Amino acid sequence: MASAELMRLWKLNQVDVGLVEVRLKAANLDVGKKIAAEMAELKKQDDEIGGKARKLQADLTDLEIMQKGIDEKIKRIDKQLFGGTIVNPREVENLEKEIAALKRQRDATDAKILQLWEVLPPAKEAAGKLDAQIAEKQKQLAERKKAALVERTALEAEFARLNKLRPEVVKGIGPGLMNKYEGIRQRMGGVGMAEVTRRHTCSGCGTIIAARSVQSLTEDKVVTCESCHKILYYTEGVV
Numbered sequence: 001m002a003s004a005e006l007m008r009l010w011k012l013n014q015v016d017v018g019l020v021e022v023r024l025k026a027a028n029l030d031v032g033k034k035i036a037a038e039m040a041e042l043k044k045q046d047d048e049i050g051g052k053a054r055k056l057q058a059d060l061t062d063l064e065i066m067q068k069g070i071d072e073k074i075k076r077i078d079k080q081l082f083g084g085t086i087v088n089p090r091e092v093e094n095l096e097k098e099i100a101a102l103k104r105q106r107d108a109t110d111a112k113i114l115q116l117w118e119v120l121p122p123a124k125e126a127a128g129k130l131d132a133q134i135a136e137k138q139k140q141l142a143e144r145k146k147a148a149l150v151e152r153t154a155l156e157a158e159f160a161r162l163n164k165l166r167p168e169v170v171k172g173i174g175p176g177l178m179n180k181y182e183g184i185r186q187r188m189g190g191v192g193m194a195e196v197t198r199r200h201t202c203s204g205c206g207t208i209i210a211a212r213s214v215q216s217l218t219e220d221k222v223v224t225c226e227s228c229h230k231i232l233y234y235t236e237g238v239v
């Protein structure tokens with residue numbers, strides 16, 4: 001069996017391993033970067049596809065306004081012609097010519113409008129599909145951010161709990177062993193201890209522990225792994 005001091009140190013190590021895990025989880029917290037990137041890609045597509053639909057719609061509106069303007073002009077000239085005020089044949093002829101020109105203009109506008117009626121619905125549908133996809137991504141992103149906030153709060157609570165626990169666990173560990181442990185911990189990314197497995201390997205790095213080291217461990221001596229230099233914790237195969 002490990003000495004009482006080493007057992008305390010092992011407990012401290014478990015607290016420190018917990019702190020390392022919490023830090024790692026906090027650093028790797030998924031705040032929706034992937035979803036945001038996918039949304040940015042969709043928005044880029046929308047600039048093109050949605051932009052095309054918006055342009056076609058604007059063209060159609062322009063043509064419809066133009067069509068209305070032409071109709072009004074024709075109506076106005078018709079009124080003049082049949083109002084009985086114009087009697088000069090030359091003037092009548094001119095107005096009739098003007099009406100004929102306006103009607104040609106109207107036919108051309110009608111043809112363009114018909115063309116737009118064909119291409120606008122599919123363009124609008126494609127843009128609408130993209131808009132729906134973007135809205136869905138936005139929803140996903142908001143949900144992920146909300147979940148990340150909950151996860152972060154939980155991690156912060158766990159971090160505070162472990163930090164509060166630490167001074168309690170440190171009690172009963174001599175300064176010599178404590179200094180050694182802290183030195184290793186600092187060099188080894190926050191973890192200063194490793195368990196010896198049943199097959200007498202270091203759980204930290206997998207190195208086989210020499211028989212003489214195992215012997216020392218059974219004598220309650222402080223032994224470090226030859227390879228990763230962590231303090232070994234040995235429970236004679238109990239664990």
Ligand SMILES: [Zn+2]
Pocket residue numbers: 194202203204205206207225226227228229230
């Ligand atoms: Zn090791």
